[in-house]
Amino acid sequence: MAILLFASLGAALTGVAAAQEGASPTASVGGMAALGAGLAIGIAGLGSGIGVGTSGAAAVGASAEKPEMFGKAIIFVALAEAVAIYGLLIAFLLYTKVP
DSSP states (O other), X not given: OHHHHHHHHHHHXXXXXXXXXXXXXXXXXXXXXXXXXXXXXXXXXXXHHHHHHHHHHHHHHHHHHOGGGHHHHHHHHHHHHHHHHHHHHHHHHHHHHOO
16 A cells, blocks of 8 residues: 555656656656665565565475475575566666666
8 A cells, every 4th residue: 555655746846847847757757666666675675584584384384394395495585586576677677778
């Protein structure tokens, strides 16, 4: 809910800035790209942190009971961490492709 509020507030403020005389439309596009890149890495990092915390605790518990399960358990932690890497990749793509 808060994300929707902040996004609509940001859209309203950039719309007002673009309506002013002499304001270039690329400035608001660049601002929205920066906002999108920040949201991409922030939300992906938050989700990845929750996933790594949950699967990491389970991996430690499983490897404590059966040490031979460590290799299989660490794969699930790496899969959760990949979400943050994908978010970082999307943030770089958003920020570098928009003028």
